[in-house]
Amino acid sequence: MIARVALLGNPNSGKSTLFNRLCGLRTKTANFPGSTVQHQTGRFATATGVEIDLIDLPGIYSLMLEMPESKLCTDCLEGRIGDGRPDAALIVLDANNLARHLQFAASALRRGLPSVVAINMVDLAKRRGLVIDEKLASQTLGVPVVAISARTGEGIDRLVEQLTRTVSGGSVANPDRPFPESEPGSIKSAIWAAETFGRIAAHPPEVEADGMTVHDRLDAAFTHPLLGIICFALAMSLLFASIYWLAQFPMDAIDAIFGWVGLEITLFLPAGVLEDLLVNGVVGGLAATVVFLPQIVLLFFLLALLEDSGYLARAAFAVDRTMRRFGLPGQAFMPLLSSHACALPGIMATRLIPNQRDRLATILVAPFMSCSARVPVYALLTSVLFAGRPILAGLAFTGCYVLGGIAGLATSALLRRTILRGPSTPMMLELPDYRIPSIRNALVVSIDRGYFFLKNAGSVILAIAIVMWWLSAYPKSPFTQESIALQARASEVVQSDPAAAEDLQLQARRFDERAQQAHSFAGKIGGALQPLFAPIGLDRQLTVAVLTSFLAREVFITTVFVLAGAGADADSEDQGTLATIRSATREGGLPLFTLPTSGALLVFFVLAMQCLPTLVVVRRETGSWRWPLLQFGYMSVVAYLAAFVTYRLMS
Amino acid sequence: MAFAPIRIPLSQLARGQRAMVECSALDALPSEHRCLLAAMGLGEACEIRVCRPGTPCIVQIDRTRLGLTREIADRIMVTPIESNSP
Numbered sequence: 001m002i003a004r005v006a007l008l009g010n011p012n013s014g015k016s017t018l019f020n021r022l023c024g025l026r027t028k029t030a031n032f033p034g035s036t037v038q039h040q041t042g043r044f045a046t047a048t049g050v051e052i053d054l055i056d057l058p059g060i061y062s063l064m065l066e067m068p069e070s071k072l073c074t075d076c077l078e079g080r081i082g083d084g085r086p087d088a089a090l091i092v093l094d095a096n097n098l099a100r101h102l103q104f105a106a107s108a109l110r111r112g113l114p115s116v117v118a119i120n121m122v123d124l125a126k127r128r129g130l131v132i133d134e135k136l137a138s139q140t141l142g143v144p145v146v147a148i149s150a151r152t153g154e155g156i157d158r159l160v161e162q163l164t165r166t167v168s169g170g171s172v173a174n175p176d177r178p179f180p181e182s183e184p185g186s187i188k189s190a191i192w193a194a195e196t197f198g199r200i201a202a203h204p205p206e207v208e209a210d211g212m213t214v215h216d217r218l219d220a221a222f223t224h225p226l227l228g229i230i231c232f233a234l235a236m237s238l239l240f241a242s243i244y245w246l247a248q249f250p251m252d253a254i255d256a257i258f259g260w261v262g263l264e265i266t267l268f269l270p271a272g273v274l275e276d277l278l279v280n281g282v283v284g285g286l287a288a289t290v291v292f293l294p295q296i297v298l299l300f301f302l303l304a305l306l307e308d309s310g311y312l313a314r315a316a317f318a319v320d321r322t323m324r325r326f327g328l329p330g331q332a333f334m335p336l337l338s339s340h341a342c343a344l345p346g347i348m349a350t351r352l353i354p355n356q357r358d359r360l361a362t363i364l365v366a367p368f369m370s371c372s373a374r375v376p377v378y379a380l381l382t383s384v385l386f387a388g389r390p391i392l393a394g395l396a397f398t399g400c401y402v403l404g405g406i407a408g409l410a411t412s413a414l415l416r417r418t419i420l421r422g423p424s425t426p427m428m429l430e431l432p433d434y435r436i437p438s439i440r441n442a443l444v445v446s447i448d449r450g451y452f453f454l455k456n457a458g459s460v461i462l463a464i465a466i467v468m469w470w471l472s473a474y475p476k477s478p479f480t481q482e483s484i485a486l487q488a489r490a491s492e493v494v495q496s497d498p499a500a501a502e503d504l505q506l507q508a509r510r511f512d513e514r515a516q517q518a519h520s521f522a523g524k525i526g527g528a529l530q531p532l533f534a535p536i537g538l539d540r541q542l543t544v545a546v547l548t549s550f551l552a553r554e555v556f557i558t559t560v561f562v563l564a565g566a567g568a569d570a571d572s573e574d575q576g577t578l579a580t581i582r583s584a585t586r587e588g589g590l591p592l593f594t595l596p597t598s599g600a601l602l603v604f605f606v607l608a609m610q611c612l613p614t615l616v617v618v619r620r621e622t623g624s625w626r627w628p629l630l631q632f633g634y635m636s637v638v639a640y641l642a643a644f645v646t647y648r649l650m651s
Numbered sequence: 652m653a654f655a656p657i658r659i660p661l662s663q664l665a666r667g668q669r670a671m672v673e674c675s676a677l678d679a680l681p682s683e684h685r686c687l688l689a690a691m692g693l694g695e696a697c698e699i700r701v702c703r704p705g706t707p708c709i710v711q712i713d714r715t716r717l718g719l720t721r722e723i724a725d726r727i728m729v730t731p732i733e734s735n736s737p
Contacts, residue, residue, distance in 0.1 A: 061690035066683050097715050100692045185689025187696050212666070215716075216702045219709050223718065317707040317718050330720065426720040428684065430691055431709065 002043075002051045003167035004083070006076055008108055009092030010101060011059030012432040014120040017308075018092055018150035019056045020444040022160070027448060039076075046164040055086060063107055064183040068351045077111050087167050088114040095125035095132060095147065096433065098201060102193040103184035105141065110179050114166050115143045118159055123149040124433070130203040137200040151438045218434065219314060228318030235306065235315070237398055243298045244379075244394045250294040258287035277469060280562060285465025288561040288581070289457045289554050292376035296453050299372055300341055301446035308437035312337070313429055320427055326409040327416030329353060330427025332362040336408070339369035340401070341449070343614045347621055355425040361412050363618055364631050367609050368408035370401045372453070373553040374605055380557055381602040384582055384593045396602075403606045407638065456552075464548060464555050468522065468562045471544075477519035483508040517541065536604065536643040537597035537651075539586045546601075550610045557581065560592070600647035608639035659731065662708055662724035664701045670729035672697050679726040688727075691717055699729065 009015040019027075023042025040056040057076055058069040072081070079085035091108050093101035098119065105117055119132055137145040144162040148155030180192040212220075221227050262283045269275040306312055312334070320330035328336075331353045339346030346366045353359040370378070378400050386393040416422075479487075490504035517523045518540070525547070526540035533543045541560070549556035560581055584592040593601075609615070609632045618628040664670055674695050677685045688694065692715040702716065703709040708724035710717055719727075 061687060065686055065690060067687075097692070097713065099713060100715060104690075183686075183690070185686065185692075185694035187694070190694060190696060213702075216666075216709075219716070220703045223703065223707055223709070313718070320720065321706065426684075426722040427707070427718070428688060428691065428720075428723055429718045431716040431718050433714075 001049075001168075002053055003087040004053045004055060005163065005167065006055045006057055006073075006086040006089045006113075007092065008057055008073060008077075008089055009059060009120075010061055010094065010097075010104055012430055013059065013092045013094045013101065014150045015059055015092045016056070017438060017441045018118065018120060018148070019054060020441050021150045021153065021156060023054055024444060025448055025451065044160075046160050048164055050164050050167060052163065052167065054090070055082070062104065062184045063111075077108075077113060085113065088116065088163070090163060091115055091117045093117060093119050095119045095122045095130060096128070098125075098130075098132075099190075099193045099197040100184070102196050103180075103189045106179040106189065106192065107183055109141060109143060114169075116159065116162050116166050117141060117143055117145045118150075118155075119145060119147045120150055122147040123152050123154060124435070128203065130201055132201045140196055140200055151441070215434070219431065222311065222314035223317040225318075225321060228314070229322070232315045232318050235311070236401070239299075239302050239306070240398045240401065241394050243295055243302065244390070244397055247294040247298055251291050254291050254293065255287065258283055258290070262287075273473075276473065277466070281466050281469030282462065284561050285469065285558045286457060286462060288465075288558040289376065289461050290454065292379065292554070292557075293450055293453060293457075295375045295379060296372045297446045297450040299375065300449040301442045303337075303341060304442035304445040305437040305439075308435065308441060310432045310434040313431045316429060317427070323409070324424065326413040327420075327424060328361060328365070328409070328412045329355065329358040329424040330429070331425065332358065335362055336366060336369055339366040339371060342371050342373070343367045343369065343611065344617050347614065347617050350621070353425070355422075357416075357420045357422050358424045360622065360627065361415050361420050363621060364415060364627065365408035365412050367611065367614050367631065367635065368404045368411065368607065370404045370606060371553075371611075372449075373611065374400070376554050376557050377549075377605045378602065380581060381593070381598045381605070384598045385595060385602070387582070400602065400606050403603070407607055411634070411638075460552065461555055461558060464552075465558045465562055468544075468548060468559050471522040471525070472517065472520045472562060474520060477512075477515045480511045480515045483511040483515075486511070535647070536600040536640065537594065537647045538601070539592065541584075541586070541592065542597070542601070546604070549605075550612075552612070553605065553610045556605070560584065596647050596650035599650045600643040603646045604639045604643035606639075607635060607642055609635035657730060658728040660725050661699075661701075661710070661719075661727040661729050662704070662721055664704060664729065664731065666701055666704050668731060669698060669700050670731045672699060672727065672729055676728045677726075679728070680723065684723065688717075688723075691715065693717055693727075698732070 007015060007019055019040070019042060022044050024044075026044065027040055027042035029040050042054045042056070043051060044054070045051050055076065057073045060067070060069045060073055063070055063074050063077075075081045076086065077089065089108060089111075091105050093105055109115055109117075117137070119137070122130075122132065125132070132147050134145050134147055144166060146155050146159040146162055148159050150156070180186070180189040182188045222231055262279045265278050265283065266275060269278070316330055316333040319333060323330065323332060332350070335346045335349040335353070337346075338349050343366050346369065347363050350359050350362045350366070353362060378397055382393040382396040382400075385396060416424075486504050486508035490501040490508065493504070494501040518527070522544050523540060526544040529547065530538065530540045530543045533546060538546060545556050545559040548559045582593065586592050615628040615632060618631060619625055622628070658676075661670070672693060672695060676695065677688060677693075680688070692712045693699070693710070697712050699710045699712050701708065702711050706721040707718040708721065710719065
């Protein structure tokens, strides 16, 4: 039996932590059948063999608000979207704000769906001396109530047990309970909740704080106009510096593993098309992307920790002043911060922004935020620009994020003065308690995102790598004059000086490979379009790489490796993938990545709109092709011009 | 001690000051903001404490903390219940 259970709760009720605790990595993002509304579902099996599909609905304060999220939740509960009404609802409440959360529970229970109420974060509540009487609470609410801590795992077994019983028809919410008719926040609802809270929970009298508490002081610092911004800048610099530093160890390991696999293949297979395809197309192409997995996993891990700590809500206020000056609402903070991981969830999170103009402005600037697909390109290009100087490379890395942020703000200011005039909505935000973040939760989130990245690398990127390999390997060019002459000389001296002969053969191979690059389909396409990119310092190979990166940014590195890397250095088996790419050369023997070219490319990648899925999502969220096309055109022009200026300045 | 004015904008309360949000205190706000604030805990008949005045104005209701921008705090009329200022 598979039961569908809707997961409901306020923002900050620990709903996501509970979702991750119950489902672990068995989650997927899907559309509600027959709609374009996305949601996460996860599956877990109970001890009695019942399988539960948990539908993670967005966190809302009330089911009755005029907001898309509230409507989505009621639609789901009433079966207007998805496969009819869910079999049950799991309502998550925060034990530490129980009086308020009970009002939400009442309004959800009035819908009459079989339900289980989970009172979360009881570990924190116990520390304050709050004791919840589960039995009395169950009697009062008419449904099973379980006190849990999604963070520590306390009570989870009992929760699953109750959920199993409920979906198997053991208990049904009674809509005739004396729940207040009115919605959360009304006086009637508040009085009912206060009474109910008094009945089911016992707590020592709270010591009323007069003067400033530690909590107050932290809030004041983190939201301070100057100190708050400094804290935010420090937190972000620390975040990116640690990603850069920590990731290098697993990256080296991955590089070594792929290098070893490539070497083994060359040893086992005879030289030929298959060997070439496997070593340079498949293994090389995959390595060039997969090597960045540690950075992506770390980014999501640290962002999840930061969000869990309660700091981000304060940071939203610290940057709100700045953002509003550029015409972005405070609510744009979370969507824009998520866009640093990936623009897709970021753009979808803009549904939280009530004002249409605010929402459009946020959607249009979101792709300027440096997403994780740019991380590989930044990492490569900054390491080329500042080889052997990790601190400067780290700073340049952070600088990319800053540049993207500035471009986004400037664009928003421009939009709000031209096509999107009008005031923005003021910010109202709940500031959750500070807590020690859950490592387990962050691990689940980051492994999940890493898996998604790998799946992408194993399908789309692998396919592009193979196509690129084919485009660069065919049609075959004949041996060059130079190569024939060199080979002849090599065979003359092979007896007397084997080392010199080997060297000559190597040179001959390079001549052939260069000729092959120019002669191949990829070379011809690059050659035709190269004049367009010459002003920003790109040669034929880089032109092809940039063109493919319009499908997905991270493909850039794969393409460079397949096109230029493998042919650049015959000793490439001895080096890592990254070292191979760094040492690649152009036709004249110049390095492929000169300083001005690397600088210009870096700026181009910060600013350009090179992501097909984002354009599709923008079309879906704005309801017209006008906005994504405007976005694509605008960002491409800005990126090109900025790259041109950078190239000129650095030349 | 001078009598506190009956109703003043929330933004004029000092740090640590407490006040009641009474009937029609939120009337100056558009209905969607009013409903959201009420659902977040800042509804009629609640007691608030100002944790941080200014922008953002941080208020505590029971154990919930809300951050509000100045424009919102300006338009919520509250009744101070005690005054920390002389």
